[in-house]
Amino acid sequence: MIARRVVSFAVAVAACAALILLASPAQAYPWMIRHGYTGCIPCHTDPSGGAGALTEYGRAQSDLLLRMRYGQGEGDGEADRTAGFLWGLVPIPEALRLGGDFREGYFSDQTQGAPIEQEFITMRADLYGDVKVGRFRAAASIGYVPQGDLTASLTTGPDDNVISREHWIGVELDEEGSWLLRGGRINLPFGIRMIEHTLWARTLTRTDMDASQQYGVALAVSKENFRGELMGIAGNFEIQEDAFRERGYCGYFEYAPTTTLAAGVSSMFTRATRDIVYGVTDYRYSNGPFIRYAPWQQLVLLAEMDSVYQSLTWNGHRGGYAGFAQADYEPTQGLHLMLTSEIMNSGTSGEPPSYDGWVSAVWFLLPHVDLRFDGIYTRAGIPATLGVPASYSDSTTWLAQFHVWL
Amino acid sequence: MNLKSAVFVAFSVVVMAATTAADGALSSPTDAKVVFDAAGPAGMKIEGSTSDLTVSDDGATIVVTVPLANLTTGISLRDHHMRDKYLEVPKYPAATLTIGRAGLKFPNPGERVEADAQGTINLHGLSRGVAVHYDIKDDGPTLAAHGTFRVNMNDFGITVPVYLGVTVKPDIEVSASFHVSKG
Numbered sequence: 348m349i350a351r352r353v354v355s356f357a358v359a360v361a362a363c364a365a366l367i368l369l370a371s372p373a374q375a376y377p378w379m380i381r382h383g384y385t386g387c388i389p390c391h392t393d394p395s396g397g398a399g400a401l402t403e404y405g406r407a408q409s410d411l412l413l414r415m416r417y418g419q420g421e422g423d424g425e426a427d428r429t430a431g432f433l434w435g436l437v438p439i440p441e442a443l444r445l446g447g448d449f450r451e452g453y454f455s456d457q458t459q460g461a462p463i464e465q466e467f468i469t470m471r472a473d474l475y476g477d478v479k480v481g482r483f484r485a486a487a488s489i490g491y492v493p494q495g496d497l498t499a500s501l502t503t504g505p506d507d508n509v510i511s512r513e514h515w516i517g518v519e520l521d522e523e524g525s526w527l528l529r530g531g532r533i534n535l536p537f538g539i540r541m542i543e544h545t546l547w548a549r550t551l552t553r554t555d556m557d558a559s560q561q562y563g564v565a566l567a568v569s570k571e572n573f574r575g576e577l578m579g580i581a582g583n584f585e586i587q588e589d590a591f592r593e594r595g596y597c598g599y600f601e602y603a604p605t606t607t608l609a610a611g612v613s614s615m616f617t618r619a620t621r622d623i624v625y626g627v628t629d630y631r632y633s634n635g636p637f638i639r640y641a642p643w644q645q646l647v648l649l650a651e652m653d654s655v656y657q658s659l660t661w662n663g664h665r666g667g668y669a670g671f672a673q674a675d676y677e678p679t680q681g682l683h684l685m686l687t688s689e690i691m692n693s694g695t696s697g698e699p700p701s702y703d704g705w706v707s708a709v710w711f712l713l714p715h716v717d718l719r720f721d722g723i724y725t726r727a728g729i730p731a732t733l734g735v736p737a738s739y740s741d742s743t744t745w746l747a748q749f750h751v752w753l
Numbered sequence: 754m755n756l757k758s759a760v761f762v763a764f765s766v767v768v769m770a771a772t773t774a775a776d777g778a779l780s781s782p783t784d785a786k787v788v789f790d791a792a793g794p795a796g797m798k799i800e801g802s803t804s805d806l807t808v809s810d811d812g813a814t815i816v817v818t819v820p821l822a823n824l825t826t827g828i829s830l831r832d833h834h835m836r837d838k839y840l841e842v843p844k845y846p847a848a849t850l851t852i853g854r855a856g857l858k859f860p861n862p863g864e865r866v867e868a869d870a871q872g873t874i875n876l877h878g879l880s881r882g883v884a885v886h887y888d889i890k891d892d893g894p895t896l897a898a899h900g901t902f903r904v905n906m907n908d909f910g911i912t913v914p915v916y917l918g919v920t921v922k923p924d925i926e927v928s929a930s931f932h933v934s935k936g
Contacts, residue, residue: 383827388795389919404917411830425830441918523794569796606800606827644827 375540375556378647378675378683380639382412385603386569392444392477392486394527394567395576395599397540398513398556399486400444400477406430414711415681429714433753447474447753458742469493470748473512482522484529487514498585499558513560530564532584535597536576537613538651539637547669547691547701548651552615552633554597561593575600580617593617593631607641613653628660635670649673655694667694673705683709692728699728699737719748782806783895785931787819792922799921801826801835806931815857817850839911840877848876852885865890877909892932899930 375397379390387396390405401409407426428435432445439445450471456464473490490510492500500508515531534540537554549555565578576599582592595618601611615633622629635653642648652670659665669691676684687705692698703725711717723744731737785806791799805820821842825832836842852872860866867888874883887900906913906923914921 383798383800385798386796389793389797394795402918404919407917412828525795571792571796571798574796603798606798 375542376413377539377541377639377649378641378677379408379412380607380609381641381644381647381675381677382408383606384408385601385606385609385639386574388524388569392479392484393534394569395534395536395540395574398534399475399488400446402444403431403441406432410714413681414714414717415679427714434715442479444477444479445474445753446476448472448750449752450748450750452746452748455745456742457744459740473510474753475513482519482524484517484519484527485515486517488512496558498583499560500585510558512556512558525569527567528564529567532560532562533565533578534560535580535615536565536567536578536599537597537615537633538599538635538653539639539649541649541673543673543687543705546671546687547689547703548635548653548671551655551667551669551691551693552653553593553631554615554633561597572604573600573602575611586623588621590620591623593619593623593629595631599637601637608639610636610638612636622657622659625657625659625662627662630658632656635668645677647675649675657694665694667692681711683707683711685709695730697732697737698730699739701728702726715752717750719746719750721746721748782808782931782933785929787927787929789928790926792924793919797919799826799831801832806929808933812854814851814853817852818847819849820847822846834914834916839906839914845877848874850874850883850885858889860889860891860896862891862893874904874909876904877911879909881908895932895934897930897932899928901926901928903927 377396384390388394390401390408391397391399392402393399407430410426410430431437432439448471450469452468452470454464454466454468458464469492471490472492473488475486475488477484477486488511489501490512492508492510494506496510496512497508499510499512501511502508511532513532513534515529515533517527517529517531520526520528534556535554537552538548540556544555544557549559553559561578561580561583563578563580565576567576568574578597580593580595580597582589582594584592586592595616597613597615597617599611599613601609603609613633613635615631617629617631619629619631621627622631633653633655635651637651638649640648650670650672653668655665655667655669657665669689671687671689673685673687678684685705685707687707689701689703689705691701703723705721705723707719707721709717709719721744723746725742725744727740727742729738729740785804786802787804787806788800788802791801793799801824803819803821803824805823807818807820809816809818821836821840824836824840824842826835850872852870856870856872858866858868865888867886870885870887872883872885873880881904883902883904885900885902887898890897904925904927906925913923
C-alpha cells in the first residue's frame with residue numbers, strides 16, 4: 348500500500364515535470380556576464396532580458412561571442428551577415444526588431460517504480476517583434492503549442508493552441524532608453540532569467556517565462572551599476588475566471604560593482620481570491636537573493652535562493668523555498684558545459700527537501716542554431732501522510748534539444 | 754581607451770614623481786594596472802585594462818607612459834575597433850601623463866597622502882591638462898600609488914565609438930595603481 352502510494356506520488360511528480368518540460372524554454376543567457384555584460388538592454392529589447400527580440404547589436408554579439416567560430420578569431424572581422432533576421436536574407440527597418448524561435452526536444456524520464464516515459468516534444472514555435480518609434484515601444488509574440496502553456500493561450504482548446512506570451516506597449520522616459528514604462532502582458536521581473544525555465548526557483552515562485560506572464564504596468568531602469576524593474580500585477584487575463592487571477596507586485600533590483608559581478612534581490616506579493624492550485628483565497632509572498640559572477644571569462648557562477656510563503660485562508664500556511672546554483676564553463680567559444688544543483692521544499696507539512704543535479708552541454712554550432720543535452724537526476728521529497736512516513740522518489744531525465752532562432 | 758590610458762599614464766607619472774621627490778630616482782613600477790571605464794546607453798558598461806606602464810624621471814618632471822597595444826576590454830573585436838579605429842594605436846602607440854614634481858605630495862615613512870595634482874596628458878596626438886586625484890602610501894621600500902581622473906574623447910580628437918546603434922559616451926574614467934621602489 349505504502350509502495351503504491353509512493354509510486355503514485357512519484358508518477359504524479361514526473362507527470363508534472365514532463366508537462367513543465369513540454370513548455371517552451373525562452374532564450375536567456377545570464378552567463379553573458381562573462382563578457383562584461385551585466386545589463387540586458389544593449390542586446391535585448393526587453394529591459395530585463397531573456398524575452399522578445401534581439402537588438403541589432405545583440406544579433407552581432409550572438410554571432411561574435413555566442414556561436415562556435417571554428418578557429419576564426421572573432422577579432423578578425425565584423426559580425427557575419429547571417430546574424431541578421433532570417434540569416435540576413437530579409438532586411439528590416441531599424442525601428443523594427445523581429446525574431447522567432449523553434450525548439451524541438453526528445454524527452455526520456457525514468458521514475459523509480461514507474462514505466463519509462465519517452466516522447467518528442469515541440470518546446471517552442473514562436474514569432475515575436477518589437478517596434479520603436481521615437482520613444483514609443485510596442486512588442487508582442489505569437490506562437491503555437493501542441494500541449495501546455497494554457498495560461499498564455501489565446502485559444503481555448505486543451506491542446507494545439509495559439510499563444511501569446513507577451514504583448515505590451517511602452518514609452519522610454521529618457522533619451523537613451525534607461526527608463527522604460529510599459530503596460531500589457533509582461534514577463535514577471537523576478538530572479539535570474541535563464542533558459543532552464545523548469546528550475547524550481549521559477550516554478551515554485553511562478554515566475555517562469557513560458558506561461559507565467561501577467562498583465563500589469565512595469566517600470567524598468569538600467570544604469571551603469573544597477574538595474575531593476577517593478578511591476579504592478581493586474582492579473583493574467585488569459586485565465587477566464589477573475590477569482591483565479593493573482594494581483595499584487597513583483598520586482599527585482601540588481602547591483603553590479605564590477606562588470607563581472609552582479610547581485611540582486613527579488614520580491615513578490617500576490618493575492619488571489621481562489622488560488623489556481625489550492626482553490627482558496629491565497630496570499631503569496633516570495634523573496635530572495637541572486638548572484639552572477641564570472642571569476643574568469645571561461646567560468647560563470649549563478650545562484651538564486653527564494654522563500655515562498657503562502658497564507659491559504661482557512662487552510663493554514665505553507666512556507667517553502669527553492670534555490671539553485673549553476674556553474675557554466677565555456678572551454679572554447681560556442682561550447683558550454685554546465686553543472687546545476689537545486690534544492691526545494693514546496694511547504695507541504697512533513698515534506699522533506701527535494702534535490703536534483705543537472706549535467707548539461709550546449710553547442711552553438713552554427714549561426715542561429717544550437718543543440719543542448721541535459722541529464723537530470725532528481726530526488727523528490729514525498730511528504731508524510733496518514734501515517735506513511737516521509738520518503739523520497741528518484742528519477743532520471745534525459746533531454747536533447749534542437750534550437751533554431753530567426 | 755587612449756584617453757584612459759593617458760589618464761593612467763598621468764597618474765603613474767604623478768605617483769612616480771612623488772616617489773622621486775621623496776627618495777630620489779624611481780625604479781620601474783610593478784603590479785601596475787590601468788583601468789578605464791566607459792559607458793554606453795542604458796547602463797551598458799565597458800571596462801578596459803592594461804598592465805603596461807613605464808616611468809621616466811628627469812628630476813623636474815615625471816612622465817608616465819602607457820603603451821596602448823595591449824589595452825583590452827574582454828571582447829577582441831571591440832579591442833580591434835578600439836585600437837585601430839578609435840585610438841589609432843599604430844599611429845599613436847602610447848599615452849603619456851606628465852606631472853611636475855613640485856605639484857606632488859609625498860608621504861612620510863609609513864604614512865599615506867591623498868591629494869590632487871595637475872598634469873598633462875598626451876593622447877591620440879593631442880595634449881590636454883588634467884586634474885588627477887591620487888593617493889600614495891609608503892610601504893617601506895616601496896610606494897603604493899593609486900589615482901583617478903576623467904577625460905573626454907572629444908577633447909583628444911577621438912571619434913566617439915558607435916556600433917550597430919550603440920554609442921559610447923565620450924566621458925571616460927581612468928584609474929591606475931602600481932607599486933614603485935623608492936630608489
